Amino acid sequence: MQLGDYNRIVxxxxxxxxxxxxxxxxxxxxxxDDQNATWYNFTRFKDAEKGCHISGMSxxxxxxxxxxxxxxxxxxxDNFTDVFDAQFESAVILYQQKFxxxxxxxxDSETIxxxxxxxxxxxxxxxxxxATKHFAYFYGRPRWDRGSSMTLTYAFSPTDMxxxxxxxxxxxxxxxxxxxxxxxxxxNFTEIDDYPSANIKIGFFKGDHGDGxxxxxxxxxxxxxxSPENGRFHLDEDETWAIDFEKVKSKMAIDLESVATHxxxxxxxxxxxxxxxxxxxPSLKPRxxxxxxxxxxxxxxxxxxxxxxxxxxxxxxxxENSYNKAINLNQRSCSWTFSTVVVVVFILFMIx
Ligand SMILES: [Zn+2]
Ligand SMILES: [Zn+2]
Numbered sequence: 001m002q003l004g005d006y007n008r009i010v011x012x013x014x015x016x017x018x019x020x021x022x023x024x025x026x027x028x029x030x031x032x033d034d035q036n037a038t039w040y041n042f043t044r045f046k047d048a049e050k051g052c053h054i055s056g057m058s059x060x061x062x063x064x065x066x067x068x069x070x071x072x073x074x075x076x077x078d079n080f081t082d083v084f085d086a087q088f089e090s091a092v093i094l095y096q097q098k099f100x101x102x103x104x105x106x107x108d109s110e111t112i113x114x115x116x117x118x119x120x121x122x123x124x125x126x127x128x129x130x131a132t133k134h135f136a137y138f139y140g141r142p143r144w145d146r147g148s149s150m151t152l153t154y155a156f157s158p159t160d161m162x163x164x165x166x167x168x169x170x171x172x173x174x175x176x177x178x179x180x181x182x183x184x185x186x187x188n189f190t191e192i193d194d195y196p197s198a199n200i201k202i203g204f205f206k207g208d209h210g211d212g213x214x215x216x217x218x219x220x221x222x223x224x225x226x227s228p229e230n231g232r233f234h235l236d237e238d239e240t241w242a243i244d245f246e247k248v249k250s251k252m253a254i255d256l257e258s259v260a261t262h263x264x265x266x267x268x269x270x271x272x273x274x275x276x277x278x279x280x281x282p283s284l285k286p287r288x289x290x291x292x293x294x295x296x297x298x299x300x301x302x303x304x305x306x307x308x309x310x311x312x313x314x315x316x317x318x319x320e321n322s323y324n325k326a327i328n329l330n331q332r333s334c335s336w337t338f339s340t341v342v343v344v345v346f347i348l349f350m351i352x
Contacts, residue, residue: 038220068125119283121224135300157203225263
C-alpha cells in the first residue's frame with residue numbers, strides 16, 4: 001500500500017477463532033487513508049494461543065524480537081517459525097506485563113491492539129526493571145555526568161528537518177519539552193547552533209539512516225533516542241507531525257511535543273515504564289497528547305540526577321489528583337462519550 005493512497009480496496013479477510021481458521025469468504029471493505037500497513041496485518045493473529053500454527057506468525061515473532069521480548073538467533077531466517085510455541089507464549093506474557101495489560105499469554109484483542117499502536121523504537125527490555133517501581137533504566141544505569149550544576153546543550157540538524165512546521169515553532173515545542181524535565185532535576189538545557197558539538201543532536205530521518213535502527217514509514221515506529229551520553233535524538237520524517245490538532249486534520253497526526261518529551265527521557269537515561277499514564281510508556285496513539293510528567297517519570301529521573309531544589313512533590317501530587325478527579329468526573333458524566341472514543345480509536349486501528 002502506498003502513502004497517500006485514498007483508494008478503497010477490497011480485501012478478502014480470514015477470520016480466526018482460537019486456533020481454528022474459518023474462511024467464510026467474507027469480503028471486508030477497508031478504507032486506506034494516507035498510511036502504510038506497518039503492523040496492520042497482525043490483526044489476523046487475534047485470539048491465537050499456544051499450539052496455534054498460523055501462516056505469517058514469524059513476522060510477529062520478529063516484532064517481539066525487535067523490541068526485546070524474544071532472543072532467537074536471527075542469523076537464520078527459518079529460526080522464526082509460524083508456531084505459537086512455549087517460548088513465544090513467555091514473550092507474550094512478558095509483553096503484557098510490561099504494557100500493564102491483563103496477563104493472559106494469548107493474543108487477545110487488547111494485546112493485538114497495543115501491538116498495532118504506533119510506538120517508540122527503543123527496545124522495551126534493554127533495561128533494569130525494578131521489583132516495586134514501574135520506571136526503568138538502561139543496563140548499567142548510564143547518566144550524564146557534568147558536575148553538580150549540569151548544563152546539556154542541544155542543537156537541531158542543519159539539514160535533516162521537516163519544512164511544514166516552521167523552525168521557530170519546532171524550537172518552541174522542544175524548549176517546553178526540555179523545561180519539563182529541567183523543572184524536576186538539577187539539569188539545564190541550552191539550545192546552541194553548533195550541531196556537531198552539541199550534547200543532544202535532534203533531527204528527522206527517513207528509513208535507513210545509518211544507525212542500524214531504520215525507520216519504517218508512516219506510524220509504526222515514531223522516533224528513537226540513545227542512552228547517555230550518546231545524545232542522538234531521531235524522529236521519523238515520514239510521520240505527520242503536528243503541534244496543533246485543530247490545524248492538522250489527518251487521522252495519522254502525531255503530537256510532536258509528546259514524542260519529544262518521551263525521547264528526552266531516554267536521552268537522560270530512562271527506559272520504558274509500564275505505567276500507561278507515564279510519559280515513558282512506549283506507545284502513543286495518533287491524535288493524542290501526553291506531555292506532563294507523572295510521578296513515575298519524576299521518581300525515575302530524580303533517582304538518576306537528584307531533585308531540582310525548586311521542585312515540590314506536593315505540586316505534582318496536587319496536579320495528579322486534580323487531573324484524576326477531572327477524569328473521574330468526566331467519565332461519570334460522559335461515560336457514553338468516553339466509550340465511544342475508545343470504540344472509534346479501536347476502529348481506527350482496525351482499519352490502519
Ligand atoms: Zn521510548
Ligand atoms: Zn536513528
